[in-house]
Amino acid sequence: MALFRPKEIINTYTDLDIERLRKEGFDTIFIDVDNTIAIPNTGTCDERAEKFLNDLKEAGFKVVILSNNNSKRVKMFLRDIDADYVSLALKPLPFGYIRGLIKSGSKPSKTIVLGDQLLTDILGANICGCYGIYTKRLQKKDSKLTAFNRRIEDFVWRNILHEKV
Numbered sequence: 331m332a333l334f335r336p337k338e339i340i341n342t343y344t345d346l347d348i349e350r351l352r353k354e355g356f357d358t359i360f361i362d363v364d365n366t367i368a369i370p371n372t373g374t375c376d377e378r379a380e381k382f383l384n385d386l387k388e389a390g391f392k393v394v395i396l397s398n399n400n401s402k403r404v405k406m407f408l409r410d411i412d413a414d415y416v417s418l419a420l421k422p423l424p425f426g427y428i429r430g431l432i433k434s435g436s437k438p439s440k441t442i443v444l445g446d447q448l449l450t451d452i453l454g455a456n457i458c459g460c461y462g463i464y465t466k467r468l469q470k471k472d473s474k475l476t477a478f479n480r481r482i483e484d485f486v487w488r489n490i491l492h493e494k495v
């Protein structure tokens with residue numbers, strides 16, 4: 331089931347090889363919020379995350395925050411940071427990704443999707459022809475719905491992708 335398979339796996343978002351990916355021709359990145367770049371539901375864009383976003387912009391990436399959470403949550407994460415975002419993205423369905431592509435003016439083949447869930451971030455990236463990079467979650471504890479998805483995800487890793495992550 332290639333649809334579940336991320337193109338790359340990293341331990342945490344700051345391990346993203348920004349320079350290499352830029353050289354490879356990617357010009358846009360969609361970034362998930364909860365448990366990818368912030369603590370689920372409560373974390374704001376801390377210094378480390380802000381530096382990461384700035385490093386991406388300096389390298390020439392267009393950055394779009396792509397979250398299934400609501401706009402209140404995304405705005406709380408961003409605080410006063412100016413960034414494009416799509417909330418209630420309904421990942422893995424294509425609509426939010428398409429909204430992100432319209433915002434960035436980029437193409438799927440030049441767009442990276444960074445997220446901590448196979449069932450939403452990565453599946454949707456593959457459906458849309460984007461380059462999905464899976465990052466291990468920031469903390470073990472997930473929201474209730476995500477905790478349920480995580481059981482399915484563990485099954486997918488073990489029995490479909492045959493990888494230990």
Ligand SMILES: [Mg+2]
Binds near residue numbers: 362364445446
């Ligand atoms: Mg997430």
